[in-house]
Amino acid sequence: MLLEDKKLLITGILTDDSIAWHAARIAQEEGAEVVATGFGRGLRLTERSVQRLPNPCSVLELDINDPDQVAALVADLTDRWGRIDGALHAIAFAPEDALGGNFLNTPPESAQTAFMTSAFSYKTLAVALLPLMDAAGGGALVTLDFDNSQAWPAYDWMGVAKSALQSVTRYLARDLGPHGIRVNAVSAGPLSTVAAKSIPGFDAFDRVWKVRAPLSWDGTNPDPVARMICVLLSDWAPMTSGEVVHVDGGFHAMATGVGET
Numbered sequence: 001m002l003l004e005d006k007k008l009l010i011t012g013i014l015t016d017d018s019i020a021w022h023a024a025r026i027a028q029e030e031g032a033e034v035v036a037t038g039f040g041r042g043l044r045l046t047e048r049s050v051q052r053l054p055n056p057c058s059v060l061e062l063d064i065n066d067p068d069q070v071a072a073l074v075a076d077l078t079d080r081w082g083r084i085d086g087a088l089h090a091i092a093f094a095p096e097d098a099l100g101g102n103f104l105n106t107p108p109e110s111a112q113t114a115f116m117t118s119a120f121s122y123k124t125l126a127v128a129l130l131p132l133m134d135a136a137g138g139g140a141l142v143t144l145d146f147d148n149s150q151a152w153p154a155y156d157w158m159g160v161a162k163s164a165l166q167s168v169t170r171y172l173a174r175d176l177g178p179h180g181i182r183v184n185a186v187s188a189g190p191l192s193t194v195a196a197k198s199i200p201g202f203d204a205f206d207r208v209w210k211v212r213a214p215l216s217w218d219g220t221n222p223d224p225v226a227r228m229i230c231v232l233l234s235d236w237a238p239m240t241s242g243e244v245v246h247v248d249g250g251f252h253a254m255a256t257g258v259g260e261t
């Protein structure tokens, strides 16, 4: 099995639509032991969602911006496992006034919140887990990106935060490579989740994906994205780091779709 005996931390499970939920499901089917994290008022929902995994797992509380909760998470994982082989960072948030076409009027605090929670937090998680990954002799970190090499309608400061997240991925790869830790991002096409629905006009992305992506795209099927996350967490990508792997039906490589011309 792809992830036999791997001990993995999966952040970002809210509902069973969450990309992280599907990554956890496939990771368990492939032999991994998983601990999930839940955040704030969503914690109870996370606890209910993990009951629907093949092996209902523990949920630890984690606000990635709260150093006490980060320390408590590490203490728990140290007692529980004493090592960790990999983690999924599936965390993003931008305040309402940082999204939806309000780009020119977004206050700096809101842009900063989007950056801290959606990009800087990958560094926070990586540094916190470093001793546990050192104890495992190395490992793999994966985050979730939405390609922002071009400007989108509505995505605004979340898009800027995603560009920063790609850059954070490369710097983490530089600094954690000598520890035997691979650091990558999966750039996913649009998927119907709570986070996606909170972005005004997100359905427009789904429509353009369907006509432009050469492999087409089903925004209700997170499996291809979840599978790539599991590959990058496994030993089957041993020399891949600092990479942004697109799982978007080929959309990013097309200037326009055949159906659009």
Ligand SMILES: NC(=O)c1ccc[n+]([C@@H]2O[C@H](COP(=O)([O-])OP(=O)(O)OC[C@H]3O[C@@H](n4cnc5c(N)ncnc54)[C@H](O)[C@@H]3O)[C@@H](O)[C@H]2O)c1
Residues within 6 Å of the ligand: 011, 012, 013, 014, 015, 017, 018, 019, 020, 038, 039, 042, 062, 063, 064, 065, 089, 090, 091, 092, 093, 117, 144, 145, 146, 187, 188, 189, 190, 191, 192, 193, 194, 195, 196
């Ligand atoms: N859905 C898409 O179309 C899509 C596409 C590309 C990338 N992504 C990215 O995938 C990741 C997961 O999102 P999703 O679409 O599965 O939606 P989701 O709403 O299911 O997950 C977002 C998660 O972020 C967590 N979170 C927010 N603030 C947090 C904090 N301060 N501390 C800890 N956790 C916090 C939430 O609890 C939630 O579990 C995000 O980074 C998102 O930007 C989503």
